[in-house]
Amino acid sequence: MLYRFHSIHQHPHHPTQHIQPLPLPKQPQYGRRPNKPTALAATPGLAPQAQLNISHSNSRISAVLPTGESVEILLYGATIISWKDAKGEEKLWLSEKAKTDGTSAVRGGIPLVFPVFGKAPDHAATSKLPQHGFARTSRWEFLGKSTSESSSSTDGGDSSVKLDFGLSSNNLSEESKKAWPYEFGLIYSVTLGKDGLRTSMVVRNEGESAWEFQVLMHSYLRIAGISNISIMGLESSSYVDKVTAPISTKTSPSAPLTITGVTDRVYTPAGGPEAPVAVLEGGKTKFSIVRDNLNEVVVWNPWTDSKNIADFGPVEGWKNMICVEAGAVGGWQKLEAGETWEGGQVITAI
Template sequence: MVDRPKKPSALSATPGPAPQAQVTISHSNNRVAAVLPTGESIEVLLFGATIVSWKDAKGVEKLWVSEAAKTDGSKAVRGGVPVVFPVFGTAPDHAATSKLPQHGFARTSRWEFLGKSTSESSSTSGGGDDSVKLDFGLSPSNLSEESRKAWPSEFGLIYSVTLGRGNLSTSLVVRNEGDAAWEFQTLMHTYFRVGDIAKVEITGLEKSQYLDKLTTPIPSTATSPSSTLTIAKATDRVYSPAGGPEAPVAIKEGGNEKFSIVRDNLNEVVVWNPWEAGAKSLADFAPKDGYKEMICVEAGAVKGWVKLEGGESWEGGQIITAL
């Protein structure tokens, strides 16, 4: 074979586009799903802007959702991450929200999907999207006539759900769109999935004041001991962590840290588990022994009220890292 000195060299491979986060809308335009190139995923119902699934890169579910949960918009979802606004629980002594149902209307109203945004990481192999942010909006035009009559204040909410590699962030912007001042409470009612509640302990709440909603008189105040919190009975407490919102609250299982929660402008943490009798009393809680596989650790602003004058805004959020 003749060796040609000017034979063409092999063509260099043309790099393809970096992998991107995939966002889809399904279930008759009622559910938004996002998947990162590395496999992490979330699903959010437009009803309540409720996160109903958060899976890691291996497809392991991080949230607990009742098998009997209603996801058709007929009632609030039992599980995932419902959004509580403008009242936590019920407030019969607070005139402005006294006519609202438990936990307000945000979790039972249809939100608008405002779109997505992504961030890229050049440090990871192949680049690609490092996170994806989904924005949802709620305003008076989205409310039922009943909710509008019960709470006629002018408002605007933007709820952002950001899926990252190993973490999930949720943040809420609340704006007073009117001239008259009003007050609100809010909470991110996160149901974490665990393997065995008997092996769970919660750190970051030591030596903290809390309201126990299951004692008499209701609620009673106390200060938690210096030991970690374990769950062995029905629990419904509102903690004001001694370390403030910047100090992480962690969920451990079998001595290993499973989740870490860092809060921004959300001063309280609610810890809830219905236990056996409570689970049996809830029609949409299934299986009835599911309380053994869940724990609610909920970041919120629920002690007292946040007041917004006309035109003012407030923002708060949390970052959950799965370990």
């Protein structure tokens, strides 16, 4: 059973930044005439609504706005595998070899990392967990949808749709429970709008003892060509270079970041957790990422090392993807019993 959180507790030493929820959907106002003809029951002229579809033996959720934007999410890992604009143009990169049948973590889209980023052999509580934890390899529950209506368009209609997913201790495999025996509740919300995609996570300690975690939204963004992009918002920032041996901490130059080889870096943007990060293509903004309570940004591209990644395809797919990942992975977030943490991102496609 997943707990639904009605209140957020804030510990004095662990401030929580909140993501404002979307307004509740407005209810259409029908006439009150007692003898209203039954033919009007269908309410012709009702504003267009977002369409929801559950498919693939109840393992996949998709939503489409009246204006054509769409999103598709696997219950396995609550992994977003597709995000398209109104013209049907895909914004996320998904490997041709990605397994979407629930047998392994998905290569591409937006997988979720929790409760550990990478592996942490020196962190006793998570040392027994596999790479990137268990959130991306557990089956989540679909908790439902909510919508908001447009106030600017002439025909009204839904301007966004929010899909909520839940994962708790009770959903885990016995192996995962044994490796990480803590009581928790997660609510992951995916909000599809006309201009962007919002993903947010609520983490709650449902047990009686404190525990620590890391969280990251591993976004694979689709681009036309890696040699033609630059990333702004990471200038003059501290970063951990995971490619160098030994792993070292450096400071980035004042110029935008370009990708010229294997890249695996964890940035702490100098502008702070609310400073936007932009992916430019040909000097023009293609994506903008705004974070909330996610202090770090991971940038990853395997370059030609993609040939050594079994589920990466096509081999030269690295030319058409860049991972710009918002997360809280620079240290550990600690939650005492009953405490809640919340963070998220908004990706805008220009």
